[in-house]
Amino acid sequence: MKEIISNITKDYLNRLIKEGKRIDGRDMLEYRDLEIEPGTIGPAEGSAEIRLGDTHVIVGIKMELGEPYPDTPDKGVLTTSAELIPMASPHYESGPPGKDATELARVVDRGIREGEVVDTKDLCVEEGEKAWVIFIDIHVLDFDGNLMDASGIGAMAALLDATVPASEEEELGDDYELPIEHVVIPTTFTKIKDQILLDSRLEEEKVADARLTVSTNEEGNIVAMQKGLSGVFSYEDTQECIKRSKEIGEELRQKVLDVSEKDKV
Amino acid sequence: MGSKDMDLIDEDGKRLDGREYDELRPISIEAGVLKRADGSAFINWGKNKIMAAVYGPREMHPRHAQDPSKAVVQARYNMAAFSVPDRKRPGPDRRSVEIGKILSEALDEIIFVEQYPRSTIDVFIEVLEASAGTRCAGLTVASVALSDAGIPMSDMIASCAAGKIDGQVVLDLGKNEDNYGQADVPIGLVPRTDELTLLQMDGDLTEEEYEQAMELAMDACHDIYKKQKDALRERYSTDLEEQEFEEIPQEGIEEG
Numbered sequence: 001m002k003e004i005i006s007n008i009t010k011d012y013l014n015r016l017i018k019e020g021k022r023i024d025g026r027d028m029l030e031y032r033d034l035e036i037e038p039g040t041i042g043p044a045e046g047s048a049e050i051r052l053g054d055t056h057v058i059v060g061i062k063m064e065l066g067e068p069y070p071d072t073p074d075k076g077v078l079t080t081s082a083e084l085i086p087m088a089s090p091h092y093e094s095g096p097p098g099k100d101a102t103e104l105a106r107v108v109d110r111g112i113r114e115g116e117v118v119d120t121k122d123l124c125v126e127e128g129e130k131a132w133v134i135f136i137d138i139h140v141l142d143f144d145g146n147l148m149d150a151s152g153i154g155a156m157a158a159l160l161d162a163t164v165p166a167s168e169e170e171e172l173g174d175d176y177e178l179p180i181e182h183v184v185i186p187t188t189f190t191k192i193k194d195q196i197l198l199d200s201r202l203e204e205e206k207v208a209d210a211r212l213t214v215s216t217n218e219e220g221n222i223v224a225m226q227k228g229l230s231g232v233f234s235y236e237d238t239q240e241c242i243k244r245s246k247e248i249g250e251e252l253r254q255k256v257l258d259v260s261e262k263d264k265v
Numbered sequence: 266m267g268s269k270d271m272d273l274i275d276e277d278g279k280r281l282d283g284r285e286y287d288e289l290r291p292i293s294i295e296a297g298v299l300k301r302a303d304g305s306a307f308i309n310w311g312k313n314k315i316m317a318a319v320y321g322p323r324e325m326h327p328r329h330a331q332d333p334s335k336a337v338v339q340a341r342y343n344m345a346a347f348s349v350p351d352r353k354r355p356g357p358d359r360r361s362v363e364i365g366k367i368l369s370e371a372l373d374e375i376i377f378v379e380q381y382p383r384s385t386i387d388v389f390i391e392v393l394e395a396s397a398g399t400r401c402a403g404l405t406v407a408s409v410a411l412s413d414a415g416i417p418m419s420d421m422i423a424s425c426a427a428g429k430i431d432g433q434v435v436l437d438l439g440k441n442e443d444n445y446g447q448a449d450v451p452i453g454l455v456p457r458t459d460e461l462t463l464l465q466m467d468g469d470l471t472e473e474e475y476e477q478a479m480e481l482a483m484d485a486c487h488d489i490y491k492k493q494k495d496a497l498r499e500r501y502s503t504d505l506e507e508q509e510f511e512e513i514p515q516e517g518i519e520e521g
Contacts, residue, residue, distance in 0.1 A: 099362055099363075099365075099366045102359050102362045102363055102366070103362075103363050103366055103367075105359070106359060106360070106363045110467050113467075114467040114468055114469070115469075212464065217469075220471075220472075221469050221470060221471055222466060222469075222470045222471075222472070222475055223467070223468065223469055224466060224467050225450070225464060225465055225466035225467075226367075226464075226465050226466075227367070227461065227462075227463060227464035227465065228367065228370065229370055230370045230371075230373040230374045230462075231374060231462075232374055232455060232458075232460035232461055232462050233460070233461045233464065234459065234460055234461070235459070235461065235479055235483065238461065238464065238479070239472075239476070242472055242475065243472075246472075
């Protein structure tokens with residue numbers, strides 16, 4: 001079921017945006033408070049709890065031994081899933097993942113995969129036969145907009161927190177830290193009328209014409225992008241989003257590294 | 266993206282299939298290829314073969330999915346089991362769900378959906394042969410099928426990708442270039458306004474490389490747009506020729 005919004009709220013939001021204001025008083029390209037808490041889930045091999053304003057997401061990492069893909073016999077396997085459970089919004093329903101959950105999981109996955117976040121070569125146990133499979137599960141508990149960033153940053157923090165449980169298997173030696181090579185940060189913009197907003201709340205997402213997620217790495221390179229919703233961006237809009245994404249990405253990356261107690265990867 | 270252990274550009278700057286960096290694969294589009302559908306089109310793009318069919322506007326089921334203010338555009342992207350070297354398991358997977366969603370959103374922008382409350386416009390995109398760039402070819406051919414169905418629209422969407430291979434930004438990645446290249450940026454353009462309704466990216470690009478890729482892809486979209494319009498002209502000009510017209514009496518018609 002779709003999120004709905006009353007006309008009066010819609011008109012109010014549009015009027016505010018026209019005056020260059022936001023409902024919570026933020027600047028157009030300002031981020032909400034972000035809290036990152038790694039390691040909150042005991043049974044997981046890695047985890048992180050994210051609070052982005054009132055959006056609340058838990059990302060858990062589980063690992064098990066499996067078979068590598070035939071075309072990458074010397075690499076481990078990464079898979080990302082997302083669940084939008086009925087707890088998080090009156091409009092979410094139980095059942096298999098719908099279109100929104102699928103897009104969310106795939107956009108987060110794209111950033112991690114294309115950004116070569118995990119050194120998957122280090123996850124191969126026996127070439128072509130046995131490798132670690134990493135499951136990244138995104139669990140949305142409270143939905144107040146911008147799930148892309150909350151989930152993407154959560155996945156990054158959870159991966160930094162993760163330990164490969166090698167000692168649970170026979171003859172695989174001691175547990176070791178999941179090898180991380182890059183820290184990729186997604187940042188999501190929405191376009192309302194002619195304004196571009198960073199990190200939208202739910203009400204803002206409901207009136208948004210278009211959405212753009214840009215994921216960057218520590219070198220300032222772009223590793224993944226995704227435009228969503230029916231509206232449009234101009235080429236110049238996308239250039240502006242990329243510039244801002246690189247700036248805010250740097251701040252957020254430092255924050256993720258700080259809470260993970262890692263200097264650099 | 267994949268490893269870099271394959272030469273994709275030779276000493277003369279030519280690509281594996283002999284193309285220049287800014288050259289599209291051969292594209293041909295035919296409109297009105299199916300009988301039952303309200304609109305249809307077929308595209309041959311390099312080694313991609315994709316059919317698009319449009320049904321509607323028609324009543325939306327289930328009813329709770331109806332929108333009382335507008336029509337819902339539902340694009341379904343599907344790959345035939347035989348469309349790729351290793352058989353694809355039939356039915357929707359996560360990739361095709363995502364592509365269907367973003368293509369629906371891209372098309373929704375140009376269709377006057379307000380004219381058809383509570384209804385649906387179904388766009389079926391069937392990939393019969395796949396060889397890199399199917400979402401772009403699918404979006405391009407779906408626009409032609411929508412026009413063929415007579416759906417009121419503000420424009421068509423032309424779509425193609427640019428990317429990076431061997432460290433160089435090039436247009437319209439082929440199969441090997443997609444597998445062994447370093448980045449891919451598929452876009453969908455509203456040619457009359459130069460607005461982007463589809464934009465994705467994966468791989469690794471600097472800001473400058475992104476700008477080069479966008480310039481290549483946006484230019485190419487304008488070329489593709491011409492092919493879309495030609496396909497529609499071809500379709501409807503033949504219809505006109507086949508119809509029999511009464512001779513218009515020339516007498517009494519003055520010039521000016």
